[in-house]
Amino acid sequence: MKMKTIARLMPLLALGLASGHASAAGFQLLEQNASGIGNAYAGSAAVAENASTIFFNPAGMTQLKDREISVGFSAVRPTFKFDNRGSSVGALGAAGEGGDAGSWAFIPNGYMSWALNKDVYAGIGFGAPFGLVTEYDNPWLGGAQALKFDIKTYNINPSIALRATERVSIGAGISIQRMEVEYSRLAAVVSPALATTKATLSAGDTSWGWNVGALFTLSPSTKVGVSYRSKIRHTLEGDLSVRGPAQGASAALTSGSAKAFVELPDTFILSVAQQLNDKWEMLGDVSWTGWSSIDKVDIVRTSGSLSGRTVQTLDTAFRDSWRYALGANYRFSDTLKLKFGVAYDQTPVPDTAHRLVSLPDANRTWLTTGAQIKLDKASTVDLGAAYIQVSESHIDNRQASLGRGDVKGVYDARVWILGAQYSMAF
Numbered sequence: 352m353k354m355k356t357i358a359r360l361m362p363l364l365a366l367g368l369a370s371g372h373a374s375a376a377g378f379q380l381l382e383q384n385a386s387g388i389g390n391a392y393a394g395s396a397a398v399a400e401n402a403s404t405i406f407f408n409p410a411g412m413t414q415l416k417d418r419e420i421s422v423g424f425s426a427v428r429p430t431f432k433f434d435n436r437g438s439s440v441g442a443l444g445a446a447g448e449g450g451d452a453g454s455w456a457f458i459p460n461g462y463m464s465w466a467l468n469k470d471v472y473a474g475i476g477f478g479a480p481f482g483l484v485t486e487y488d489n490p491w492l493g494g495a496q497a498l499k500f501d502i503k504t505y506n507i508n509p510s511i512a513l514r515a516t517e518r519v520s521i522g523a524g525i526s527i528q529r530m531e532v533e534y535s536r537l538a539a540v541v542s543p544a545l546a547t548t549k550a551t552l553s554a555g556d557t558s559w560g561w562n563v564g565a566l567f568t569l570s571p572s573t574k575v576g577v578s579y580r581s582k583i584r585h586t587l588e589g590d591l592s593v594r595g596p597a598q599g600a601s602a603a604l605t606s607g608s609a610k611a612f613v614e615l616p617d618t619f620i621l622s623v624a625q626q627l628n629d630k631w632e633m634l635g636d637v638s639w640t641g642w643s644s645i646d647k648v649d650i651v652r653t654s655g656s657l658s659g660r661t662v663q664t665l666d667t668a669f670r671d672s673w674r675y676a677l678g679a680n681y682r683f684s685d686t687l688k689l690k691f692g693v694a695y696d697q698t699p700v701p702d703t704a705h706r707l708v709s710l711p712d713a714n715r716t717w718l719t720t721g722a723q724i725k726l727d728k729a730s731t732v733d734l735g736a737a738y739i740q741v742s743e744s745h746i747d748n749r750q751a752s753l754g755r756g757d758v759k760g761v762y763d764a765r766v767w768i769l770g771a772q773y774s775m776a777f
Contacts, residue, residue: 376672376696376715377616377642378483378502382425382458383407383476385770388735389690389721390678394634396564396576396622400723401731401774402462405476407620408564408578409510409522412464412472416729416776422461423733423772429453431485431711432763433493433746440492440756448760449487452711456484460772470514474524478506480580481530481615485709493708494537495755496748498549500709504615505529508562520566530585531555532611534709536755538597538604548595552609552650554587572626582617582644586610591652591662603662607654616641616671634678634692642669642699665707669699676717690721690735703747711762713744721770730775739766 381392384403398404399411402421431452464474483502487493510524535551564578591609599605620638627633648665652658676694683689694717700706706713721735741764749757 376674376698376712377640377669378481378710379640380458380480380482382427382768382770383460383478383480384421384462385423385425385460385735385772386421386721386723386733386774388425388737388768388770389692389719389723389733390634390680391676391692391694391717391719391737393636393676393678393692393694394576394622394624395636395638396578396620397566397574397624398622398634399566399574399576401772402464402474403460403476403772405462405464405474405508405510405524406460406478406480408566408576408622409474409524409562410512410520410564410566410578411576412474412510412512412522413470413514413520413566415464415472417466418464419774419776420461420463421772421774422459423770424457424459425768425770427456427458427766427768429766430764433491433708433711434761434763435492436760438492438757438759439751440495447488447491449491449493452485452487454484454486456482458482472512474510474512476506476508476510478508479504480506483710485711487708492756493758496750496758497534497536497707497709499533499535501533503529503531510562518568521564522566523563524561526560526562526580526583527557528559528583528585528615529555529557530587530613530615532587538593538595548593548597548604550604551592551594552589552611553592554589554609554611556585556587558583558585574624576620576622576624578620580618582614582641584612584614586612588653591650602656605655607652607657609650609652609654609662611648611650613648614644616644630682632680632682634676634680636674636676636678636694638674638676640672640674640699643671645669645699665709666705667707667710668701668705670701672697672699678719686725688723690719690723692719693717694719696739703745704749706744706746706748708746708748708758711744711746711764713742713762713764715742715766716740729777730773733770733772733774735768735770737766737768739768741765
């Protein structure tokens with residue numbers, strides 16, 4: 352009966368995956384489980400406390416029961432409020448500051464693992480490792496650079512793990528990933544007609560990557576985990592739609608097909624889990640993300656007289672980034688564990704000139720807490736909450752020579768995350 356229930360849950364979960372507001376630096380989503388929120392995802396590749404280890408380190412499946420499931424969701428609420436400090440928008444004449452470009456988003460996840468024999472485990476996971484939505488109230492002075500930017504990913508991750516020795520386990524998996532993008536902006540800022548003409552790119556692609564991991568049990572109280580996820584290159588194909596009074600006035604203002612190229616970054620995690628005594632456990636995490644794979648994003652026409660021409664380039668100039676996390680667990684009783692965490696997350700945005708209005712990112716500090724409640728011998732519920740303070744984000748993005756104005760100012764930004772996870776072993 353339980354297996355039938357699980358089989359029904361998984362496809363529903365896959366259909367429910369949605370775009371989310373980036374909670375980690377760049378547009379990465381760490382919320383591949385909610386059980387890690389309380390620890391700021393410290394120890395993510397070492398703890399293996401439920402089936403969500405499939406994402407963070409597939410080798411951790413060897414620490415699980417014969418069959419386990421874990422399902423959950425995170426509710427993310429970012430705030431991005433712009434304060435104008437000398438922007439120049441040319442003929443557009445818009446004075447609005449765009450309101451709050453953030454809003455609530457919900458990120459579900461689901462995992463299932465099972466033992467093929469005492470040393471070999473298989474599993475599958477569903478998640479959304481990258482996502483972003485920024486949407487401004489119109490009119491706003493940066494509308495020619497972006498009105499809305501929406502990134503969705505859907506990731507299916509079948510995996511396998513092997514207990515090589517009593518102290519060493521290894522794991523690997525493949526990621527079948529769907530990426531979808533919607534990007535809209537005002538067509539230009541050189542005339543009143545163009546100021547109300549909107550161009551929207553809607554494109555998507557399905558590609559694949561891989562991940563590997565290892566878990567080392569150094570002693571009964573000490574575990575070290577390492578994991579790596581590969582880059583995934585997407586050729587996003589779709590339509591560039593132009594709507595408004597200037598539609599069709601030139602080849603550049605004509606709807607048609609288009610494509611864009613994005614290589615999502617690879618990641619590396621090194622984690623430690625140390626049981627200090629029967630009450631306290633300490634967790635640590637150092638992770639690296641290869642954001643330099645996204646140096647720029649070219650949007651290329653694939654139909655009409657401009658076919659083959661790059662019609663816009665998003666000049667990101669991303670740099671690789673590091674994240675450091677420290678967490679602690681306190682076993683209050685046999686049925687209740689309290690969780691705490693702090694993390695520092697480095698932005699891939701190199702400077703104010705390359706900070707995009709569609710991604711007003713900056714360095715982040717995480718403060719988190721949570722609880723794990725044991726419902727019965729086989730079931731647990733994790734609850735977590737995080738407050739992420741985003742450093743003051745200065746922007747001085749000058750695109751007036753391209754007809755898109757100069758945006759200069761400061762973003763006031765922060766993120767709240769609430770999450771819940773249900774895990775069951777049987």
